[in-house]
Amino acid sequence: MVDIDYYEVLEISRDADNETVKKAFRRLALKYHPDRNQGDKEAEHKFKEINEAYQCLGNEEKREIYDRYGKAGLNGSSGGFGGFEDFDLGDIFSSFFGGGFQESRKPKSVDNYPLDVEISLRVDFKDAVFGVQKELKYKIKTPCKTCNGSGSKDGKKTTCPHCGGRGKISERRGFMNYIQTCPYCKGSGQIIKEKCEKCHGLGYDEEEISFKFDVPKGVDTGLKIRIADKGNLSKTGEYGDLYVNIIVKEDDKFIRNGDDVYVEIPVFITQAMLGECILIPTLRGEKELRLHVGTKDKEQFVLEKEGIENIRTKEMGRLILQVSIKMPKKLDEQQEKLLKELQDSFGIKSNCVIEENLFDKIKGWFK
Ligand SMILES: [Zn+2]
Ligand SMILES: [Zn+2]
Known part of the structure; x- marks a missing residue:
């Protein structure tokens, strides 16, 4: 794939905030969408x-890596930075425009509420790496005992006048048609004549439940974990499932990309010149790293199997150390003297004396 600059593609500046990135994408995606540019190869590209x-750029973590290390940082990860090939167009559009119906695993319930429950769980960076036990606390819905879950006082229902009983309505937005669940009857096609006084027509009660859950090691933001039978209770006595959306908090030292982890290590200039042995932080404690003579700024050292254990394959990612050379801001007399001696030893003259042949060379440019 040709190397393209992502900021140029989205026509935004490098310090654009998240909202700007989103807006730019939305505007351009609509402009070049294949539906609008039938058969136009250039638009498709x-x-x-x-x-x-x-x-x-729409993903904070990936954007940070891209800003620091460029595309190479993203492509080299074992976590896999999916190219366009394995990326579903429908996905991104539905997440933006809220269109389409999600196929659920279980048949649609006859209750007034979905059986599956979704919650978010924030996990610290280290806990995501090593696993942790968390108490999950959330509410589930159970059928109202007074109206037996119908929400209706007398048990009677009539056809929803909003959607005519279809349960779906279509709405035109721009050049696309979106089908939505009817907000009046919530897709059932029927509405209650007289509401149950206990549940106010909702048909359910809410109950708080909690249990301990072992978060497996290797989880990452965006992962959805299904826990069977921990969702809402149906009228027929079945439980739906619980879906836990994992959100991993960022660490201020370690930056994650899939199973790989990046960390910047400050190295004083003389240590880099001498190729000294330095102490470095890893996910599992401190380690020694031997630099080589003349280690450069931004040079990377890769430690295999020091990254994060993959949640599925159990393979270990890499730890990538990036050198950041630190310079002294001030020099005392002694240090200045030593540095001048050092400079002399390399045959470089000080005090604004320009090397003769260098000067000749420059003069040569104007001939
Ligand atoms: Zn009720
Ligand atoms: Zn309706």
Whole structure:
């Protein structure tokens, strides 16, 4: 794939905030969408580039890596930075425009509420790496005992006048048609004549439940874990499932990309010149790292199997150390003297004396 600059593609500045990135993507994706540019190869290519750029810049973690290490940082990860090929167009559109119906695993319930429950769980960076036990506390719905879950006082229902009993309505937005669940009857096609006084027509009560859950090691933001039978209770006595959306908090030292972890290590200039042995932080404690003579700024050292254990394959990611050379800001007399001696030893003259042949060379430019 040709090297493209993601910021240029989305026509935004490098310090654009999240909202600007989103807006730019939305505007350009609509402009170059294949539906609007039938058979136009150039638009199709542009559309792919826009998507690729957004996949990176729309994700805080990936964007940070991209800013620091460029595309190479993203491509080299074992966690896999999916290109356009394995990326579903429907996904991104439905997440933006809220269109389409999600196919659920279980048949649609006859209750007034979905059986599955979704919650978010924030996990610290280290806990995500090593696993942790968490108490999950949330509310589930159970059928109202007074109306037996119907929500109706007399048990009677009539056809929803809003959707005519279809349970769905269509709405036109721009050049696309969106089908939505009817907000009046919530998709059932029927509404209650007289509401149950206990549940105010909702048909359910809420109950708080809690249990201990072992978060497996290797979880990452965006992972959804299903826990069977921990969802809402149906009228027929079945429980739905619980879906836990994992959100991993960022660490201020370690930056994660899939199973790989990046860390910047400050190295004083003389240590780099001498190729000294330095102490470095890893996920599992301190380690020694031997630099080599003349280690450069931004040079990377890769420690295999020092990253994060993959939640599925159990393979270990890498720890990538990036050198950041530190310079002294001030020198005392002694240090200045030593540095001048050092400079002399390399045959470099001080005090604004320009090397003769260098001067000749420059004069040569104007001939
Ligand atoms: Zn009720
Ligand atoms: Zn309706």
